[in-house]
Amino acid sequence: MLVQRILIFILFSCSVYGNTLDTIKSSLPRKEILKLAKEASDLLHESNFEKSFAASRIVLRYAYEKGDNYLIAKSYNTIGANYEQLSEYDKAILYYKKGLSFAYKAKNDTIKNWIYDNLGSLYCFEKKNYEEGIEYLKESLRFNEENKDTTKIVTTKLKIAWAYFDIKLFNEGIEYLDFVNQNKSQYVDNSKVVVLNMLNGMYYGNRNKHAMAESYFLQAIELGIQENNKTDLSYSYQEYSNYLFKIGAYKKAYEYLVKYNQLSTDIQNSENIKRAKRVGVNVELDDYKRKVDSITAVNILQNHSLRKSKIIVVMFIVVIVVLLLQMYTLYKNYLFKKKSNKELTLTNAELIVAKQKADEASHLKSQFISTITHELRTPLYGVVGITNMLLEEHKELENSPHLNSLKFSARYLLSLINDVLQINKIEENRIVLEELTFNIEDEIEMIITSLSFIAKNHNNAIDVELDPNIPELLIGDKLRFSQILINLISNALKFTHDGKVVISAKLVKIEGVKHFIEFKIKDNGIGIAKEDQEKVFDTFTQVGRRDIDYQGTGLGLPIVKKLLELFDSTVAIESKLGEGTTFTFTIGFDFDPQKTTAIINNIEVDLSESQVFKILVVDDNSINRLVTQKTIEKRNYKCEVVGSGKEAIELVKNKNFDAILMDINMPEMNGFEASKIIRDMGVKTPIIALTAFNKDEITEEALSVGMNDIIVKPFETTVLFKVINQLIYKG
Structure with missing residues (x-):
């Protein structure tokens, strides 16, 4: 560290003796560069991405040489748009924001407006970050309204309406759609009319005006086919499929979903895009090359200065002395580490023996648990079975407190056995998460139904708050997920009387197909003391039993904690005595319609008939x-x-x-x-x-x-x- 500081000091001291390099002057007039920038933009609109990339690279190089902020901003905007068309959205955002910074330097409102519009569209319709995207679009709308450009106002409002409709905020989006409908005859051309009809279909579908919705969707699809507008046609297929699924026309919905998938694949796999991706890499390389060239130029100046500076000799002597001191220090450290390694070797040998004993003890524990649970399950099967037989064969005993107590006790003991086995399986890493398709709302409803008797006994209400942005069908281990919710919700109900339990789920982040959902289980029950909040996750530990006997094994929360670790997640607790408790955790589930369809098609169906076997x-x-x-x-x-x-x-x-x-x-x-x-x-x-x-x-x-x-x-x-x-x- 000391050597690095001295070297930095040397370079800084010597830099004052350097000479500046001559400014590189462009040999191309600005008029020609502007013409080339327009050509790059035109090539982009013609979907000739390869030539558009190449032209933008040349413009960017000359613009940097001239220090022309407007041309730099315009080039970055074109490059970002190319990357957006190639579905390289993160790169597109990077270049758009670079362009925006230079647009502000150039104080050019027109280019700012372009980039705000592009960023808004990308964030809304590709990154699905609607909050940030709508802000960018509204900023673009402000520029358009100041300039009284009705054509651009219509286009921007169409996008804002689309964004709001995507997140089901139809009341917020309808004012923008109404404006477009009012001006469509004069300002909506064939390139936008497909989307306009699709949005009208979405709106009337949401309002359950099915005849109008069907008419608008079919007009959008027909116009998309006529105009060969593949991108907007694919969106129309998708939204029409969603609408058909909503009204229960599943077969027809599937047919349009297949059309959407096929058209999306055709768009993605076009030969122009494949070739342009290779060319696009050169743009990034140019950026890196400019940085390297800049660093190289600085190094040339520094080396030139060092050769002319007499002080360099003194500095090098200081460096050599420091290096010798460091070498001596390293030698001393080597001797010390050699001694420490010898001690560590002996300690490691002892640890290996201890680990072997621990593994043997763990194996014996697992074997013991397996044997005990087997021996308990065998008689329990008889107890539960005979109890059910008595209740079915002797209806007069249906209300017998003795038989019902026997049945409850047997099931309680079975639950305890299952909890012990669950803890043991998790500790031995014998649980592998499955991939099943499921609906979060359905899972929560089933859990609430199964726990309704606890809620009723304690006079508790249950509220559910679900984020509408959560996809309808997700992929993950729904069994383990349900176990987590059952343990947390039953705990909340058990420790709450005459109160309320709130279950909430909110979409907090999207990474590729992974959708991260934050769950909260909140009650206004007895609460947990601060000093006990860490203990509740320890196996067989229970707190808060001084006044009332809350039955339980003390395994529910430890199971929750260990299951969440399988999902690469943790559980957080907030609680205050007498006010209630909130448990919070986040799980990432996959949202992949194609994979979901494959899973559903592979589900085995029970073909049970009335045949006697x-x-x-x-x-x-x-x-x-x-x-x-x-x-x-x-x-x-x-x-x-x-x-x-x-x-x-x-x-x-x-x-x-x-x-x-x-x-x-x-x-x-x-x-x-x-x-x-x-x-x-x-x-x-x-x-x-x-x-x-x-x-x-x-x-x-x-x-x-x-x-x-x-x-x-x-x-x-x-x-x-x-x-x-x-x-x-x-x-």
Whole structure:
């Protein structure tokens, strides 16, 4: 660091002895440069991006040589417009803003207006940053109104109306659209009439005036085809598809969505754009070259000064002395590090041994949790199943407090087991996020419905605030996302009485297809003391139980924290005793219509019919056999039960079954061994593992012996019959 400071001091001191370079004078008259700048702009409008880029580069070079701020601003504006046409939006913004800075230096309102208009259009319709884009467009509108240029006023107001309509602010945008409609006969040409009809279609579609909306959309599409206006035609296809989807005409909406995707692809893949991208790189290289040339010129001056300066000798001696001192310091540091490394090597060896012991302990813990949860799930399956059977077969016991308490206790214990397993799976990095398409509003509504009993018991109201800018269909792991919301909302309801819980979702950022949404769960309940706010995320920790016994495992918030880490997110807490608590987190979900369509097309549909199937149940536990048999026979299926794998093999030799439900943990011969023998016999009947083991632990072995699927006990009957029917129909 000291050496660097001394070198900088030397260069600064010597620079006073340098000579200035002669100013480079352009050999081209300004009139010719202006003519070339106009040619670059004309080539852009003709979509000849390659030649437009090349001409703009030449203009920019001469403009810098002359120091002509107007020409520099105009060139940067043309280059930015070329990049915008190539969908290189970040580069376009960079060059537009460069141009704007030189336009202010040139004090030229016309070029300012061009650039404000270009920036506004780009931010609104490409970057989807409508707030900033509308501000730029309004600034452009101000210039146009001062100049009383009605043609440009109409064009700018058309864009502002479009921007407001894109974000569903129809009341704010209608005044601008009305102005355009009033002046369309005189100032709206064929290049704008497609968009005007499309916006009228959007407005009347929002007002549910379907006949008018349909008419305007079809006029926009017809004119777009006639004028071969591919860009505006693609927008018309897209907005018409959105409108059709809104009114429930899904098939027709899909057809126009396909047309939009095809036309967008054609526009993007044109040969002119591919060639122009290569040429466009040269513009950036010119910028860098100018910077390098500038630095080189300074270096030449400094070197020339150093050669003439006597003080350089003294300075170099000082540098050499400093370097020698630094070398000595480095040598001393080397000796010190050598000693430290030896100590670190010994410490690392101890750490390796400690890590091995920790890994072994972690493995034993996982094994213990797996065994315990399996042993608990097996009797729980019987308890839950028999309780349901008693309630169904003896309707007079439906209101029995004893049976209902038994059912609640069993489900509460099952919830505790699932929470412990969830924590264990996350800690061992055994959870991989899935990609499913879902609607945030639907997920929140389902969660609120499932938690309505808690809200009712505590006399709480639930409000939902959703940002309209959030896309309707997103892609992500909706199961893990729902687990996060369920834990936070149930917590808020549990610790709030006679109050309100507010669930809000707001779109805060867009990066490519990734849409970042901020969620807030706010209540006006008992609140959490400041000293306890960090503790609530510790496993099995509960606070605020001094006055009232709030039931719970103490695992809800730790699960929330760990699941959010899988989404590369964190949870923030704001709380005050007696006033309530707010939990805030942000998750990025993908918005990709093409990928969404592919996911929806691949969803398996339950083809269950009223057909009667014959099912074989293999389970060594007599209570579990009875529960499973009753569950199956209640569906009017035929069912046979056996208590071991050997009995199942003998039975399969002589009888045909549509499906086999196979327990895993059985004496003498387990379910894996029995399944392998059945497959070796050539039997193709679907085999479903019906087990208390965690699914992740046995999936690989189950597939290797020929099992078709796994269902974990206790299970929902709808899940069981869905899997049975899907496997039978696939076969």
